[in-house]
Amino acid sequence: MRRAPSLYQVFGELAAMLSGEEFLNEIGRALGFLSRLPIPARFFAGHDGSMRQTSGAFAVAGALIALLPALLLGLLLHFDVKPELAALLALALQILLTGGLHEDGLADCADGLGGGRTRDRMLEIMRDSRLGTYGGLALILSLALRMEALAGIADAGPLAASLAMVAVNAASRAALVWHWTALPPARADGVAAAVGQPDDAALRMSLVSGGLIYGAATMWGFGITDAVAAALVGAIAVVLFTRLVRGKIQGHTGDTLGASEQVCEIALYVALAIVV
Numbered sequence: 001m002r003r004a005p006s007l008y009q010v011f012g013e014l015a016a017m018l019s020g021e022e023f024l025n026e027i028g029r030a031l032g033f034l035s036r037l038p039i040p041a042r043f044f045a046g047h048d049g050s051m052r053q054t055s056g057a058f059a060v061a062g063a064l065i066a067l068l069p070a071l072l073l074g075l076l077l078h079f080d081v082k083p084e085l086a087a088l089l090a091l092a093l094q095i096l097l098t099g100g101l102h103e104d105g106l107a108d109c110a111d112g113l114g115g116g117r118t119r120d121r122m123l124e125i126m127r128d129s130r131l132g133t134y135g136g137l138a139l140i141l142s143l144a145l146r147m148e149a150l151a152g153i154a155d156a157g158p159l160a161a162s163l164a165m166v167a168v169n170a171a172s173r174a175a176l177v178w179h180w181t182a183l184p185p186a187r188a189d190g191v192a193a194a195v196g197q198p199d200d201a202a203l204r205m206s207l208v209s210g211g212l213i214y215g216a217a218t219m220w221g222f223g224i225t226d227a228v229a230a231a232l233v234g235a236i237a238v239v240l241f242t243r244l245v246r247g248k249i250q251g252h253t254g255d256t257l258g259a260s261e262q263v264c265e266i267a268l269y270v271a272l273a274i275v276v
Contacts, residue, residue: 029054030061034173036099037065051195055177056202059210062173063217066166069094074162077154087150090165091143102176102265105258106142107135109245112255119249123187126255145266152273160221164272167217171231172264174210175238177203179252179260182242186251222272230271237267 028043033054069090076086095103108126114134116122125132131139154161181203185193198206211231218227241263245256 023057026054026057027060027064030057031064034058034061034101035065035097037097049195052197052199053202055180055198056205056209058173058177059170059206059213062210063166063170063213065097066094066169068097070162070165073150073165074158077158077161083151083154084147086154087147088143090150091146094165094169102258102261103139103142105255106138106262107131108255109253109259110138111135113244113248122249123253126253142262142266146269149266149269149273153269153276156221156276160276163217163221164269167214168265168268168272170210170213170217171234171268172261174206175234175264176257176261177206179238179242179245180257183246183252183256184250186249186253186256191254192252192257218272222275226272226275229275230268233271234264234268238264 025043028039029047031037032039032043033051072093073086073090076089077083108128111128111132111134112122112124112126115132116125150161150165153164156164177198180192181198185197187193214231215227218230222230238260241260245252249256
């Protein structure tokens, strides 16, 4: 049985990774994987396309992707734009930057898990690019819940709302990596299986960096108690979703990865809106 690393070892490993040039390269690769941002080709020179280590930078990449949408949200709120409209525009920019990557996964996952009666049929539906009723409803609910929750968070002020957007994007990418490691690939020929599962170091890196970014960005506007309470809600939501996926298809797919990010993002926004 492998011994779990001590907290000292984890933070030592984190410091070593953060101080290395290779981690900057991993951030670039993570941004290329998670977004439509134009990433210089040098980040991918000689890389085999594996996400085993790159996934460790997902939380940092999530925070970076959220910077422009968060800035837009803060500016709109500062100039007294209605919170609902400001939230919707910020989310629209976020979706534009990611190409709707996670939303696409959510929709396909909802169609598969909701419309299939057997494991094979669920996986077949999830591979189908056409949008069904369950997927359409999932997209509507995801955007509506996030928009309304972000508008509610705006009561804490433009800066707190902007920081919350960065925090949630970092934490939800860390949750994606956890879901990825918690389940085996559901099929051998899927995209998620092709790029490999995160190794132990990448999982720790993602969780620790995501937690640090989330904590730093939420403590100021919400306080430690409310920030931790919201984090627990997000964690429980992802654990329950992962248990559902395990029971339905016995493993992860690229679609369930995207859906896990969306589940966490929605849960965190709603929880923060409730405690604000």
